[in-house]
Amino acid sequence: MNDPLISLKNVSKKYRKTQALKNIDLDIMPSEITGIIGPDGAGKSTLMKICSGVLSFEGRAKFKNIDIKKQPEAIKKWLSFMPQGLGLNLYMDLSVEENIDFFAAIKNVSVNRRNELKEKLLTATGLSPFRTRYARNLSGGMKQKLGICCSLISNPEVVLLDEPSTGVDPLSRRQLWEILNSFITETGTTLILATSYMDEAERCYSVRFLHNGEILFSGDPEKLVSEYNDLENAFFNLLLKGEDTASNEVPFERSKISSDNIAIEIQGVNKSFGSFKALDNINLTINTGEIFGFLGPNGAGKTTLLKCILSILKSDSGTIKVLGIDSREKEIKHRIGYMSQIFSLYGDLTVDENLELYSSLYRIDKDKFIVRKDWVVNVAGLKGKGDTIVSRLPLGIKQRLALGCSALHLPDVLILDEPTSGVDPVARKSFWQLIRSLSQKLGMTVLVTTHNLVEADFCDRIAIMNEGKVIATDTPKKLREQFSESSGEVYEIYPETDLDKTVFISKNISIAPFGKRFHLWSKGLTEDQIQNILSASNIRNRYIKKIKPLMEDVFIYFIEKISV
Amino acid sequence: MIFLKETLNRISAVAIKEIKEIVRVRLFLMLAFIVPFIMFNVFSFGISLDNENMPFAYIDYDKSQLSAKLVEKFKNRYFDLKHELTDLKNAEMLLSSGKLRAVMIIPSDFSKSIYRGNNAQVQFLIDGGYPFRAITIRGYCESILSAFNTEMAIKKYKGKLLTTTPLRVETRYLYNESLKSSYALVPSMIAVILLMNPAVLTALAISREKEMGTIYNIYSTPIKKWEFLTGKIIPYLIISAINFILLVITVRLLFHIPMKGNFIDLVPGAIVYVLINVSIGLLVSSVTRTMVAAQIVTVIVTVIPAFLYSGLLVPVANLEGGAKIIARLYPTMHFMKIIHGVYLKKLNMVDLLPHLLFMILYFAILFTLGVTVFKKREG
Numbered sequence: 034m035n036d037p038l039i040s041l042k043n044v045s046k047k048y049r050k051t052q053a054l055k056n057i058d059l060d061i062m063p064s065e066i067t068g069i070i071g072p073d074g075a076g077k078s079t080l081m082k083i084c085s086g087v088l089s090f091e092g093r094a095k096f097k098n099i100d101i102k103k104q105p106e107a108i109k110k111w112l113s114f115m116p117q118g119l120g121l122n123l124y125m126d127l128s129v130e131e132n133i134d135f136f137a138a139i140k141n142v143s144v145n146r147r148n149e150l151k152e153k154l155l156t157a158t159g160l161s162p163f164r165t166r167y168a169r170n171l172s173g174g175m176k177q178k179l180g181i182c183c184s185l186i187s188n189p190e191v192v193l194l195d196e197p198s199t200g201v202d203p204l205s206r207r208q209l210w211e212i213l214n215s216f217i218t219e220t221g222t223t224l225i226l227a228t229s230y231m232d233e234a235e236r237c238y239s240v241r242f243l244h245n246g247e248i249l250f251s252g253d254p255e256k257l258v259s260e261y262n263d264l265e266n267a268f269f270n271l272l273l274k275g276e277d278t279a280s281n282e283v284p285f286e287r288s289k290i291s292s293d294n295i296a297i298e299i300q301g302v303n304k305s306f307g308s309f310k311a312l313d314n315i316n317l318t319i320n321t322g323e324i325f326g327f328l329g330p331n332g333a334g335k336t337t338l339l340k341c342i343l344s345i346l347k348s349d350s351g352t353i354k355v356l357g358i359d360s361r362e363k364e365i366k367h368r369i370g371y372m373s374q375i376f377s378l379y380g381d382l383t384v385d386e387n388l389e390l391y392s393s394l395y396r397i398d399k400d401k402f403i404v405r406k407d408w409v410v411n412v413a414g415l416k417g418k419g420d421t422i423v424s425r426l427p428l429g430i431k432q433r434l435a436l437g438c439s440a441l442h443l444p445d446v447l448i449l450d451e452p453t454s455g456v457d458p459v460a461r462k463s464f465w466q467l468i469r470s471l472s473q474k475l476g477m478t479v480l481v482t483t484h485n486l487v488e489a490d491f492c493d494r495i496a497i498m499n500e501g502k503v504i505a506t507d508t509p510k511k512l513r514e515q516f517s518e519s520s521g522e523v524y525e526i527y528p529e530t531d532l533d534k535t536v537f538i539s540k541n542i543s544i545a546p547f548g549k550r551f552h553l554w555s556k557g558l559t560e561d562q563i564q565n566i567l568s569a570s571n572i573r574n575r576y577i578k579k580i581k582p583l584m585e586d587v588f589i590y591f592i593e594k595i596s597v
Numbered sequence: 598m599i600f601l602k603e604t605l606n607r608i609s610a611v612a613i614k615e616i617k618e619i620v621r622v623r624l625f626l627m628l629a630f631i632v633p634f635i636m637f638n639v640f641s642f643g644i645s646l647d648n649e650n651m652p653f654a655y656i657d658y659d660k661s662q663l664s665a666k667l668v669e670k671f672k673n674r675y676f677d678l679k680h681e682l683t684d685l686k687n688a689e690m691l692l693s694s695g696k697l698r699a700v701m702i703i704p705s706d707f708s709k710s711i712y713r714g715n716n717a718q719v720q721f722l723i724d725g726g727y728p729f730r731a732i733t734i735r736g737y738c739e740s741i742l743s744a745f746n747t748e749m750a751i752k753k754y755k756g757k758l759l760t761t762t763p764l765r766v767e768t769r770y771l772y773n774e775s776l777k778s779s780y781a782l783v784p785s786m787i788a789v790i791l792l793m794n795p796a797v798l799t800a801l802a803i804s805r806e807k808e809m810g811t812i813y814n815i816y817s818t819p820i821k822k823w824e825f826l827t828g829k830i831i832p833y834l835i836i837s838a839i840n841f842i843l844l845v846i847t848v849r850l851l852f853h854i855p856m857k858g859n860f861i862d863l864v865p866g867a868i869v870y871v872l873i874n875v876s877i878g879l880l881v882s883s884v885t886r887t888m889v890a891a892q893i894v895t896v897i898v899t900v901i902p903a904f905l906y907s908g909l910l911v912p913v914a915n916l917e918g919g920a921k922i923i924a925r926l927y928p929t930m931h932f933m934k935i936i937h938g939v940y941l942k943k944l945n946m947v948d949l950l951p952h953l954l955f956m957i958l959y960f961a962i963l964f965t966l967g968v969t970v971f972k973k974r975e976g
């Protein structure tokens with residue numbers, strides 16, 4: 034066994050009143066992918082910053098044999114740190130290449146080495162054609178890829194990535210992982226990764242579950258998966274043990290609209306911004322009481338479509354009817370609730386003040402408001418915290434409060450744009466329970482956009498969007514079936530020796546890495562076939578099992594199907 | 598040797614990156630060049646216009662030929678001679694409402710005293726709401742009286758021997774003989790602009806990295822603090838150098854103000870002065886977290902003292918006690934001395950060396966403080 038590369042002993046960190054980390058002991062082994070997971074505010078970023086030597090702390094921390102506390106500067110030539118936030122470490126007004134060059138220069142990379150590695154990284158990330166494009170004009174996924182190129186250009190021993198894939202679309206996310214996987218196996222780089230995506234946690238060799246500044250679990254994610262079935266489940270069991278204070282009770286009724294059961298009808302809608310076609314002939318029918326999800330990468334047109342439904346944006350052509358009425362009519366606006374992608378509450382106002390503001394905007398009677406306010410405060414878990422300034426609340430709670438505000442006037446249709454972006458699984462689960470109860474108990478039709486494919490299963494029906502088009506619409510179950518019909522069943526294997534992917538690719542079997550495991554699929558593929566291939570190439574394997582296709586694979590399947 | 602090369606590499610990487618960003622962001626480019634140019638012109642025109650054609654009235658209790666003659670002297674470009682007033686109350690009212698800047702009161706025994714060869718007294722009421730202007734007006738009045746005196750003296754001398762001067766005058770104006778306040782004030786504005794602009798720009802440059810999150814690149818890489826700060830300073834030094842030259846040209850071509858001394862004697866002072874102000878920006882942005890905060894704090898610590906203590910609005914000579922000490926400790930006063938020295942007094946570098954040395958010391962202290970206060974680690 035090797036010595037740990039980074040070793041923390043009894044590390045604590047306090048920001049004024051909040052204790053971010055409590056007596057953490059942590060060893061990071063070299064050449065591994067270590068995942069730091071946990072809900073918002075668990076202390077993930079704090080831990081990452083301490084390991085990078087950019088934050089002061091109490092306790093002992095060593096990098097190799099260097100004391101991080103005493104000589105923080107001495108460790109910096111060995112590491113790369115990418116802070117949280119989409120493209121936040123990039124210089125927006127520099128081009129792709131200029132960004133990489135800048136990082137190389139301040140990290141003392143010689144020009145020759147830089148050029149060599151730069152070409153490799155640009156090719157691997159698919160950024161080669163965009164080398165003169167300003168970072169400002171890159172998509173979210175491309176920004177993160179560039180951020181990773183900038184982190185890897187110095188060929189560091191340790192790369193610390195703080196939520197690198199939050200807000201990144203599934204395709205880019207998969208590419209990010211491919212780059213990281215291949216780079217790590219090739220160079221033996223140690224990767225420390227903070228994430229709130231559970232599927233990403235499963236790809237790590239080893240994870241640390243952080244909660245309220247303490248490590249609750251430390252080890253191979255495999256252990257958790259075998260014990261709790263999957264990591265999401267493990268998350269709830271480990272961290273919260275059902276202590277969710279928020280309730281999803283709805284203490285009042287709403288007169289449901291009867292008439293016909295079509296809530297929204299979209300016909301032939303187009304929308305262009307200059308030469309960019311944001312929406313390309315959209316046709317959709319959404320039923321009343323349905324939870325309808327729009328899935329797609331950034332820039333697929335999800336937000337644009339929602340804005341057209343809300344008639345915040347005027348479509349170039351086509352018609353949109355909400356509850357049988359043209360969406361541009363004024364009378365319909367009171368029957369729609371909207372929660373925008375950018376945080377829709379006023380951060381400098383208190384919880385109560387925000388609620389009062391929304392109530393007066395929608396002209397809600399005082400006696401009705403009192404009942405509904407109690408309800409929102411309950412579902413957001415904010416009982417007795419009415420005078421808290423909103424900007425100080427954790428993201429997950431803010432989002433529940435924002436949802437409550439947009440549903441305060443009990444609209445027939447509720448439109449939520451990326452409500453769970455950046456929200457951890459626990460908060461996300463309770464958020465979706467709230468949506469579910471609004472739909473079931475009050476009969477609201479709910480439209481949700483998300484780029485987190487795990488959430489597809491929370492919807493009644495979903496529309497997969499890409500490049501302004503709806504490329505598939507159905508229930509999540511049916512979409513999976515379509516995938517399996519044409520691509521075959523998906524199997525998971527867990528090789529214990531190095532695996533050469535080409536042995537499968539050469540037999541036309543699709544293979545995708547998943548941590549130490551791999552997912553395989555191909556039409557008519559059977560367990561025996563896989564076993565034969567593994568034996569023929571002398572690969573020791575722990576197990577083969579049939580799994581439900583990942584929504585990510587389904588998504589990519591539909592996108593590729595359309596582009597062929 | 599390799600260390601030196603790496604150091605230079607890192608500094609130039611930061612500087613080049615910074616220059617590219619400035620050039621590519623239109624707002625920043627405007628802040629760097631257009632805003633200071635406009636500000637300079639607005640301030641300077643304001644100052645130079647205000648000190649000419651000032652509304653002026655008089656009360657003549659004497660009503661003699663001689664008093665009329667004195668009044669006649671005030672018909673020049675500095676004063677806009679209004680009608681004659683009759684009572685003092687009215688005069689005070691007009692002064693306080695700002696309709697008049699000054700009132701001259703000629704006593705009833707004015708001509709008598711002069712003919713008798715005694716000292717005659719003339720009273721001036723000057724709007725003191727704006728001290729610098731009041732002083733300028735006093736200066737104008739004194740020189741006009743001085744001219745009047747000389748004239749009277751010559752006349753009198755022709756008759757009999759002069760015992761005393763008919764009117765008392767003490768002030769003599771050297772260096773700015775034409776007594777144009779703009780000759781002193783407009784070049785002073787260079788110091789104000791070169792104070793505010795580099796400081797604000799530099800403060801923005803670092804706080805922007807903090808706000809965007811790119812500062813973590815600096816925190817988490819081996820670049821040294823002073824290397825980063827030096828790289829950050831260079832572009833703003835270049836910008837300020839360009840601005841300095843532009844402003845000197847503007848003073849000459851737009852305001853027609855001559856420079857008696859040599860431009861070269863102004864340069865070292867300007868460079869050190871800009872370095873000081875850039876360091877103020879660095880220092881401020883090291884301790885603030887957002888761009889807005891950095892900007893507000895920078896304006897407070899630069900502009901306000903510049904106006905108050907540099908001798909621009911209130912002459913340093915008029916300051917008292919603590920204010921006088923602060924003024925001397927403040928770099929702007931020293932750079933203004935250099936500007937006045939070169940523009941008005943034809944002084945050279947050697948004459949101005951004490952001021953320059955003081956500013957160099959000032960810069961050394963500020964930059965060291967900046968490097969110390971800037972942390973490559975959070976709380």
